[in-house]
Amino acid sequence: MRDKEGAGPVVVHASARLVEGYVRGGGALAADEVWAVEAHLEGCAECRGRLADVVAGSAPEVAALSDAVWAGLVPELEAVAPVRRRRLRWSAWATPAMAPWLAMVLAVTVLAWVLDVVGPGSGEVSWVLLLAPVLPVCGVAASWSRGLDPAYELTASTPRAGLQLVLRRTASVLAVVVPALLVGGWATGVMAVQWLLPCLAFTSMTLALGGVIGVTRAAVALVVAWAGVVAVPTLAAHRTAFALQADGLPVWGLVLALCAGVVFARRGAYTVLGAHR
Amino acid sequence: MKPEPLSRMTSINEINEINEQRKRAMPAVSSADVAPTTYAWEIRASGLKVRAGRTRMAVNGLDLSLGTGVHGLLGPNGAGKTTLIRALATVLRPAGGELELLGESVGGLGEHRALRRRIGYLPQEFGYYKRFTVREFVEYMAWLKEVPKADIPGAVQRAVERVGLADRADERMKALSGGMVRRAGIAQAIVNDPAVLLLDEPTVGLDPAQRLRFRELLQELGTDACVVVSTHLVEDVAAACTDVVLFAEGRLVFQGTPAELAAAGGPEHVGDSPLERGYSALLADPEPTKGTW
Structure with missing residues (x-):
């Protein structure tokens, strides 16, 4: 029997004579x-279905055999405890090693928020804003x-190492950090875009640099640079640095786009x- | 199950007999199984150079061709075995020369996803998540190796059974002995039915009985895959390998059968067995320094 399936290849199925003879x-x-x-039967579900019909009709002893096998198997299969898939589902996104780091990142966010709301304050500077770019970097480094x-x-x-795992793990870090910062920022009245762009830009910068010198090293270098160039001067001068003001946002956007491009182009580096240095 | 009536037993026997006849006459083969390979060697290296760390060239100008079978990679500590295995596993990229795995050239910054699906790798110091059970660990590795989702439970069960851990499959990794952890490591390496299997010091931590069982498994795997086993134990090679690759200071010193290795040594060479004497003859320093390692 020959079927034509649109413009696809011609599919040849086993004839009724062949199936019955088999x-x-x-x-x-x-x-x-x-x-x-x-x-053919190995690769064709349709013909296997027809085979089953023929077996049921013309070879009752085979049907009885398979029924008997099933009757014996079903109680055994039901007795096997179902495998817990939960852990596997989680580890597709974040390794167990990342859990304590993500918890720490959450704790730091809460601390920053508390300092912003009830702390003595450091002038105009928001702690949430100051910490937002470097928080996901810690989680990415941990992964x-x-x-x-x-x-x-x-x-x-x-085979899954490379871009796919990089994106999955980074997404899992951001899925924890961004909502926490969103709540913290909302409570302290900081605009989301003001910290979200630097946060994403720093994350992509860690990955881009990490492809060259190792992700952990890149994270350490960037956190040190952030502390030295932005955080400490900001705290010392009691005013928000240019990098954290609304005018700086296009620069962060550009950095994000550039680094994302580098990560994609150098995806084999992971x-x-x-990359694990 | 309750005993079957006699008439049905007869018919079952008949069917089994017919099936056996069919199997003997014509095994069912899918087209993927009979597709011709387009490469001569599973592993082919020419002038291969691989760096360990920043500067040291641990593999330095290696020419090597390996086909199906079990290849024992033998050499003193620091010979560059681990670096070579890492390069074959594509986690280190060559610093020079050529490396071809299953006909695909390895180099640069490619992801080599299709190639990696057909490689199994057990690193020398292999880490795992302590809270995972054996099954979860092997399932996670199968997922990372892009084994089709529907095939994962079956593939994991087969791999765990092959290394004799079926009865411990649902215990946590941290509760296992060193030998069992190593066997779980072997299970993850074979879970994707690799065409190239790379095992770095797989027998460390196995007791003598497990070692024997492991050698049988190696021979079984070597019938249709290219298995590279790095070891510094000459007796592992003698028992399980079809081929010996002797490696020192980043270069190939000798490649041949275990019998040829044994023939290279004479009574004047150091060692307890013919293979050990062959090994020390081929690696002999022209002026050995007495009293040093």
Whole structure:
């Protein structure tokens, strides 16, 4: 029987004679026909369905056999405890090694928020705004650190390493950090776009630089740079630095776009051990 | 299950007999199984150079061709075995020369996803998440290796059974002994039915009985895959390998069968077995310094 499925390849199905002969067995079909039918049945659900119908109708002993096997199997299968899939679902996004770091990031956000609301205050400067760019960097570093992720070498050798895992892990960090900052920022009256762009830009910068010198090293370098260039001078002068003002936003946007481009272009860099330094 | 009536037993036997006849006459093969390979060697390196760390060239001008079978990568500590295995696992990229795995050239910053799906790798110091059970660990690795979702439970069960951990599969990794952890590591390496299997010092921590079982598994795997086992234990090679690759200071010193390695040594060479004497003959320093390692 020949079917034409649109412009696709011609699909040849086993004829009723072949299927019936296959079920009867015992020389009903030539050896090469049996082989061809068997190979076809392996890959064709439709013909397997027809085979099942023929078996039920014309070979009751086979149907009885498979019923008996099922009758024996079902109680055993029901007795097997279902596998807990929860852990696996989570680890597709974040390694267990990241959990304590994400908790720490949350704690720091709460602390920053508390300082903003009830603390003595440092003039016009918001702690949430000051910490927002570097908080996700810690989480991203934790997901790529050799010391924190024991399975780093196994992970790096798999096909999913590279861009896909980078994006999944970064997304899981941001999924924790951004809502926390959103709540913190809303409570202290800081505009979301003011910290969200620097936050994303810093994250992408960590990854872009991490592809060259290792993600953990990149994170440390960027946190130090942020502290030295923006955080400390801001706290000392009691006024918000240019980098954190609304005028600085296009620059952050540009940095984000550039670094995202670098991460994409150099996606293979996350598949070697060098990224785990 | 309650005993079957005699008539049904007869028919079951008949069907089994027919199936057996069919299997003997014509095994069912899918087209993917009979697709021709387009490469001569599973692993081919020419003039391969790989850096360990920033400067040291741990593999320095290696020419090597490996096909199907079990290849024992033998050499003294610091010979560059781990660096070579890492390069074969594509987690270190060559600093020079050529490396081809399953016909695909490895180099630059490609992701090599299709190639990596067909590689199994057990690093020398392999880390795992302590709270995972054996099954979760192997499932997680199967997911990372892009095993189709529907195949994961079956593939994991097969891999765990092959290393003899089926009865401990739902215990946490931290509750296992060193030998069992190593076997869980072997299970994750074979879960994707790799065409190239790379095992770095897999027998460390296995007791003698487990070692014997492991050698049987190696021979089984080597029938249709290219298995590279790095070891510094000569007896592992003698028992399980079809081929010995002797490696020192980043270069190939010898490649041949275990019998050829044994033939290279004479009674004047150091060692307890013919293989050890062959090993020390081939690695012999022209002027050995007495009393040093």
